[in-house]
Amino acid sequence: MARIRHRSLDCSPGCAVEATLQLIDGKWKGVILYHLLAEAPDGALRFNGLRRRMPNVTQRMLTNQLRELEADGFVHRTVYAEVPPRVEYRLTARGRSLEPVIRALKAWGDAHAALPTETEAA
Amino acid sequence: MARIRHRSLDCSPGCAVEATLQLIDGKWKGVILYHLLAEAPDGALRFNGLRRRMPNVTQRMLTNQLRELEADGFVHRTVYAEVPPRVEYRLTARGRSLEPVIRALKAWGDAHAALPTETEAA
DNA sequence: CAGAATCCTCCGCGATACTG
DNA sequence: CAGTATCGCGGAGGATTCTG
Numbered sequence: 520m521a522r523i524r525h526r527s528l529d530c531s532p533g534c535a536v537e538a539t540l541q542l543i544d545g546k547w548k549g550v551i552l553y554h555l556l557a558e559a560p561d562g563a564l565r566f567n568g569l570r571r572r573m574p575n576v577t578q579r580m581l582t583n584q585l586r587e588l589e590a591d592g593f594v595h596r597t598v599y600a601e602v603p604p605r606v607e608y609r610l611t612a613r614g615r616s617l618e619p620v621i622r623a624l625k626a627w628g629d630a631h632a633a634l635p636t637e638t639e640a641a
Numbered sequence: 642m643a644r645i646r647h648r649s650l651d652c653s654p655g656c657a658v659e660a661t662l663q664l665i666d667g668k669w670k671g672v673i674l675y676h677l678l679a680e681a682p683d684g685a686l687r688f689n690g691l692r693r694r695m696p697n698v699t700q701r702m703l704t705n706q707l708r709e710l711e712a713d714g715f716v717h718r719t720v721y722a723e724v725p726p727r728v729e730y731r732l733t734a735r736g737r738s739l740e741p742v743i744r745a746l747k748a749w750g751d752a753h754a755a756l757p758t759e760t761e762a763a
Numbered sequence: 764c765a766g767a768a769t770c771c772t773c774c775g776c777g778a779t780a781c782t783g
Numbered sequence: 784c785a786g787t788a789t790c791g792c793g794g795a796g797g798a799t800t801c802t803g
Contacts, residue, residue, distance in 0.1 A: 531694050532679070533672040535750025536743060540671045546796070549662045550655040557654070566765050572653050580796060582766060603764045604803085616753065621658060623745040628657025631738065668776070688785050699777065704786065725784045726783085 539620065542591055547576050547584045552593065553621050555610050563597075563609040593617065661742065664713055669698050669706045674715065675743050677732050685719075685731040715739065 543549055554572050555562050564572075570581060585608060588594040593614035599605040665671055676694050677684050686694075692703060707730060710716040715736035721727040 531672075531676070531696075532747075533675040533694070535747045536671045536675045537750075539746040539750040540665070543662070544666060549658045550653075553655040553658045554653075572655070574653075577797065577799095578766065579768095579798085583796080598765095601764095602803090604766085606765060613753065617749065620742075620745045620749050623742045624658045624661040625654075626657075627739060627742050628659075628661040631735065699779095700786070701778085701788095702776065705776085720785095724783095726786080728785060 542593075543617065543620065545584055545587060547573065547580060548588060549621065549624060551581075551584060551588060552610075552614065552617060553625065555594070555608065555614070556618055556621055561609065563607040566606050566608070569608065588614070664715075665739065665742065667706055667709060669695065669702060670710060671743065671746060673703075673706060673710065674732075674736065674739055675747065677716070677730065677736070678740055678743055683731065685729040687730070688728050691730065710736070 543552065550573055551569065554569060555564060558564055566581070569585075570576065570578070573581070576584075585594060585596070589596050592611055595609050595611050595614075597607045597609070599607070665674065672695055673691065676691060677686060680686055688703070688707075691707075692698065692700070695703070698706075707716060707718070711718050714733055717731050717733050717736075719729045719731070721729070
């Protein structure tokens with residue numbers, strides 16, 4: 520598993536929230552997970568396939584985040600011994616279990632486009 | 642609204658996920674929101690009330706995160722002109738709209754305690 | 764095509780001390 | 784009680800170059 524980003528959890532019941540956030544935190548992890556989830560049914564994506572869907576990520580960071588997702592057991596990496604090389608990324612069962620979380624994040628983002636609306640003010 | 646943490650969003654549909662994550666990212670925001678949501682029905686909490694629920698946060702960071710949540714329109718801050726001072730924090734409507742997100746985060750954290758289970762391996 | 768290796772910058776976060 | 788004010792570090796993450 521990836522290194523602990525934040526040393527200690529302060530375990531009140533809120534601890535679970537904190538713990539989950541730590542795992543999907545990392546600038547690109549949420550989006551990666553989203554794209555893998557979106558490729559139904561057994562959504563496998565290749566490295567450059569992911570890059571194409573995320574124009575602003577550098578290879579260094581994409582590799583980096585994928586490795587962490589792999590270490591945390593969310594993503595499985597399949598390397599085909601071919602030339603040119605082919606590598607596929609797909610979600611593990613654990614990765615798929617994050618679907619409700621990602622859906623909630625996306626739903627909220629879609630609904631509350633960016634800025635606070637006036638009706639939400641108070 | 643708080644400063645943009647990550648410069649540019651790469652707006653594919655995954656953008657919404659990224660945008661939401663940016664707002665609740667910040668080491669303590671998730672837990673703060675959780676505790677405010679947990680205090681039903683109109684859950685107001687005072688500064689030290691929050692501190693008590695989050696043993697590991699420093700005042701500096703608690704203040705900091707609360708200010709950002711306020712700037713992002715999630716939390717309302719009420720100052721009572723009294724001695725000793727009293728300040729209450731409560732969620733705005735926008736803040737309450739995050740409930741499904743926080744619930745999803747907590748549900749996942751509770752279910753998948755920490756480490757990957759074997760059944761989740763593949 | 765899918766990366767590895769380096770270098771470097773910025774700022775999130777913590778520790779500590781002081782205050783109306 | 785509910786903050787501010789400083790100081791400093793560690794590491795996330797970007798830019799660039801090279802490779803099987």
